[in-house]
Amino acid sequence: RRSNYSRNTWNPSARTVAWPQEPGGNWTWTYHSLRHVFATWAITIGTPIEDLSRFLGHANTRITQDVYIHIHGNHHTRFHQATR
Numbered sequence: 517r518r519s520n521y522s523r524n525t526w527n528p529s530a531r532t533v534a535w536p537q538e539p540g541g542n543w544t545w546t547y548h549s550l551r552h553v554f555a556t557w558a559i560t561i562g563t564p565i566e567d568l569s570r571f572l573g574h575a576n577t578r579i580t581q582d583v584y585i586h587i588h589g590n591h592h593t594r595f596h597q598a599t600r
Contacts, residue, residue, distance in 0.1 A: 555584045
């Protein structure tokens with residue numbers, strides 16, 4: 517259960533490494549924020565999207581792409597420059 521994991525594993529680990537907390541006592545970094553950092557890092561080092569998708573437990577690669585691959589505002593310009 518999530519409450520057991522938080523109490524027995526997450527909170528003690530966060531305290532051990534002295535992670536910052538918000539004024540209400542919640543941790544600044546959450547499990548999902550660290551998962552996002554990991555997935556983004558894995559993509560930047562060239563991990564195949566199919567492998568990462570399976571590792572993250574997504575039903576298909578489209579979910580992984582939608583969540584972790586971000587298109588920046590100048591994507592049209594970059595595309596046209598790359599295809600000249």
